[in-house]
Amino acid sequence: MGMIGGGPGAFIGPIHRIAAEMDREIELVAGAFSSDAGRSRAAAETYRIDPERAYPSMEAMFAGEKARGDGIDFVAIVSPNYHHLPAARAALAAGLPVLSDKPATSTYAEAQELAGHVAAAGLPYGLTHTYSGYPLVREARARIAAGALGTVRKVVVEYPQGWLAGEASGKQAEWRTDPARSGPGGCIGDIGTHAFQLAEFVTGLQVTQLLADLGAVVPGRLVDDDCSVLLRFENGARGVLLASQIEVGEMNGLRIRVYGDKAGLIWKQEVPNTLTINTLDGRTEIVHAGGSQLGPDAASRTRTPTGHPEGYLEAFANIYRDFAAVLRGEQAPLLPGIDTALRGMAFIATAVAASRDANDGKAGWVKLTV
């Protein structure tokens, strides 16, 4: 694997490296970590890879690796959003499969262009919606698909954070609050898309309409940092999607509740190793990661016995495990791919539009179409 982005100061690059390598199916061997050659080499040292394979540009990496017998088999794109499309386009053109951080691109139009490149290249494309890699998220999806909840009626998905409640300082905060680098959505793109993908992933239902209120709460902020979105799903189910980066004290509180006519379930990312199921007769069951009550997919996604907490890195590694399977030519139907990419970017665009319309006194509900 070669990495694009992830240079000094990056948060997500080292996480991709750990996740990719956890099951020893993938090894990080090269990177265009930065467009500054010295910084790229410095990153290589941090990652403990051969400095020869730290390239000053992705083009150099594609060329350099092609020239080797043991060159990279795919790229992981971990640069800021605005760079996702050019990176993916170039990698696909170089014949390399792509695993990209989310959101897929800066804009929905870019995502459409990307979909064209993916189709034309005929190469694997994956999107690291990490949270759908958690074993109990997989379990939730499997149970709903099997009818455990009956007809889904209501979905509440929330992603509260507080880290941007003050001034945006530091590399991570700066590009995320700069529309030129993050795209038109701030919070809605950065974490709202995770919540959106989680809701569609777990329920197996698509969102069809939105009513939205996106705000730039911190004075001077140029992108939204607080998002409240009402949802309607294809089967008529109602939904609420809340995402915020200004809720002081919230850390990474992604959580989802799904209610059907027979039962409801609750999962929370910060305590990811339990899933709560409530049935109409008043029973509450707690399902444990690694425990005996899991279906095959979730069971195969845990690496330790029950009671040994697994977390974010292991969930991320499950995404990489799926991608490795795809690279081997196997099926990995739960790996988020280009369809998820398109839906996520359409969600951002529609939420931004719906919020503007509502504030302009125009029609409330806006259709979400891909």
Next chain:
Amino acid sequence: MGMIGGGPGAFIGPIHRIAAEMDREIELVAGAFSSDAGRSRAAAETYRIDPERAYPSMEAMFAGEKARGDGIDFVAIVSPNYHHLPAARAALAAGLPVLSDKPATSTYAEAQELAGHVAAAGLPYGLTHTYSGYPLVREARARIAAGALGTVRKVVVEYPQGWLAGEASGKQAEWRTDPARSGPGGCIGDIGTHAFQLAEFVTGLQVTQLLADLGAVVPGRLVDDDCSVLLRFENGARGVLLASQIEVGEMNGLRIRVYGDKAGLIWKQEVPNTLTINTLDGRTEIVHAGGSQLGPDAASRTRTPTGHPEGYLEAFANIYRDFAAVLRGEQAPLLPGIDTALRGMAFIATAVAASRDANDGKAGWVKLTV
């Protein structure tokens, strides 16, 4: 105290009785528990009051009690919503102060009429928004008022229940899902008003605009049973109010989160004896009911040492304690009164209208005015 409503099968009548008497400032001595004389007498037996003082109508009670030297000093109205206005009007006309269950009336127009009666009578009127009686809700309000959170930016208040996810059976469910007895709002009136009052109570801020999605989810239901409302407060703060009665497995999960530019706080009714405060510097403090970190109001509202759970009945008793103070001519500024009644009924009417507008493709945000 005389009770209007609360006959056999009632849930809230016995609770009012326990709450009223907990501090021994008030005693239930009479009631028009039912319009059926036999049922009213049966209720009197349950309440262990003198059967002579179980009346077949409120008019009979007013007359009978007036004739006694030790007649009632006020009435508690615990009948279904549609009956609140006639009961309060009659009681006030009979010179009796009123403590009423919520919502205050069936419609906003009725609430306006009621406000006129209250003003004309010059008698105390209180509304039992129980949850604002919890010590840590009082503490939350006090801390926000003292500036602990800085400027309030975001409020999320939720009231999930699941008890109406199936067919509405039983006395409680039946009248609540019948618009003739509950008024135009179902869930929004029954529990949405609690959430609304809690949000305004804790923040000290008024809601000025709404964007709403109210649904009647259970097939055949005639009133809303699932409500999602986006809020805007007078200072520009954003808010979300979620209330539902079809979220299977949810019991009485009222909770509120308030975020300012300095700190945030979280309180949950089902674990009411802790309040979590998070500050911008990454600290988390847990405040305990009965503990040393409470301000005077909250401290005076607990009856046991810290670690001895107090709950719903004690919170309810705190509302009665306030009302008893008002009857004695003392100030009880935190007791919900006729202004709260008007705001609550306006909230119901506005939410219903806003949801209809949004679904009709009309303007999104609707002003809330009293």
Next chain:
Amino acid sequence: MGMIGGGPGAFIGPIHRIAAEMDREIELVAGAFSSDAGRSRAAAETYRIDPERAYPSMEAMFAGEKARGDGIDFVAIVSPNYHHLPAARAALAAGLPVLSDKPATSTYAEAQELAGHVAAAGLPYGLTHTYSGYPLVREARARIAAGALGTVRKVVVEYPQGWLAGEASGKQAEWRTDPARSGPGGCIGDIGTHAFQLAEFVTGLQVTQLLADLGAVVPGRLVDDDCSVLLRFENGARGVLLASQIEVGEMNGLRIRVYGDKAGLIWKQEVPNTLTINTLDGRTEIVHAGGSQLGPDAASRTRTPTGHPEGYLEAFANIYRDFAAVLRGEQAPLLPGIDTALRGMAFIATAVAASRDANDGKAGWVKLTV
């Protein structure tokens, strides 16, 4: 009901009053609240009872009440431990049933004397082991009795508190740390007996042997304030009983875990409205107070629907409800009585002896006999 003790500054007197009156079966009408006539009258005012019925001594109360047509039917003893025996003896001699705070007496010898008085008088005697009044404690007992856990193998009961970690100041702390008023056991008598009673109550098994380590941790303390006791039950099951009053930050953390060969259960006083049941096949079920999964005894002990927290006062009221039933001549088999009193006092004496023996290098396990 007449109260003995509970004068100004008392913690437990007002709690007894609320608990006694919650179901309106009992009314506090008289008291010998203090041996100081003025203080007794001051207490009467706090309790809002007729000042005429505030007596300067229990003897005066017995005489005064006997002379009335509507005199008291029983006494509640809420004075410090050393006073329990003389108060109970005198009340029984005056023909009055007794509901006493725990521990029953100062010493085991006193408890034996008390048992004689109770037997001779033929009057009801009850002991307010409050925690066994919680609905889910009753549910736990019922489920174990019905075999839900299989054979009980292990019991862990803990009662951590921290309020005596510093200097013992205030009325409550002072008498509890004075062996002349509390008896030979400090913590072991004050809260260890609650834990002991809870363990025997829930499991239906008697403790037969102890291995103990009791310490007076705070410098200068004259009674134990930290207790660790290993238990053996009549069926061979092992147990651990921990009680401490010097664990800083612990409030009133009584909790019990019982494990059988089929399942285990967990209950915690500070979150009293859930009971967790784990079965050998890896399932976890949460049982909710007020919910549909309760047996008849627990169901009848809740006063509100599920999700409305009930707490310590309601549990206490359940003890009074049992006592009221006994006064009416009904059965209340779960009310702790004189047998529980004897076992509790034997437990204190045996634990003190076992700890001394272990520290003296003598035999470890000591038999507990009544």
Next chain:
Amino acid sequence: MGMIGGGPGAFIGPIHRIAAEMDREIELVAGAFSSDAGRSRAAAETYRIDPERAYPSMEAMFAGEKARGDGIDFVAIVSPNYHHLPAARAALAAGLPVLSDKPATSTYAEAQELAGHVAAAGLPYGLTHTYSGYPLVREARARIAAGALGTVRKVVVEYPQGWLAGEASGKQAEWRTDPARSGPGGCIGDIGTHAFQLAEFVTGLQVTQLLADLGAVVPGRLVDDDCSVLLRFENGARGVLLASQIEVGEMNGLRIRVYGDKAGLIWKQEVPNTLTINTLDGRTEIVHAGGSQLGPDAASRTRTPTGHPEGYLEAFANIYRDFAAVLRGEQAPLLPGIDTALRGMAFIATAVAASRDANDGKAGWVKLTV
């Protein structure tokens, strides 16, 4: 790194591999995974290492690796307990540093022998007490060392499990319940030592005396499966150590509470990313992994921002990180080494003896000496 043990069916081998490689300082390249050559090769495939480097014996590995230019730099011993001493002895004799799973050996005598070999070889020796690798355990230790709790008075450490409550079936259960392979201690050696090490690690205090009750609860079991041990620390502090493998439904519930005269702290392995601190003035603070309130050691031990759960594998990787530092010649004072090994084995022997003595009616407290 070369691995000894960890063949097909092993639980801990793959975990060592993930932990060792997480920070890319160490790579698993060889193994004597099984004494069956075919099984050893099968394991190599699972671990994705060169099949040439899957050896049929540790001796073959030592020789084969020595012959390579890129041979292993140390061994990780993950075989059952009885094999730890021979494996470590042979590795040290071959000039290889050792990182061993716990407990260090089968018996205390073996541990003494091992200490001699370690001293003679002058090579690094580490013991994978995983739980002391958790960031918040490090934080707890640092805060106690800095005096945040004042003088430590009381320690409660518990390690409840339930997985051996039924018949011991499967590779993991079988050797752990066979004294020939596990040593004289069952539960006390398997998890009691973890609890013991955690207590000494966090407090910085040594245990000096024990009072113990060890039982073989499951019919037919040959080693203890339920352990209750009272402790006395060098400064006079009291302690309780509970470990059990028959507590149905308990998963891996290691937890520790330490109380001083100024404050107390609580940490639980199953929710490892928070540490609770309670101070004498009634304040409760929650410290978050990855958060701003951590000291340098804990901060450097987290790999993701706060709110991204890290768990058991990351804690384990922190132990490997320390060992890698030692291999580089750096200091890693928190890495458990041969002294910890000796203390752990002495603890097992003393607890077994103390329990037998107490049951034989002999002296209670037994000294723990190394």
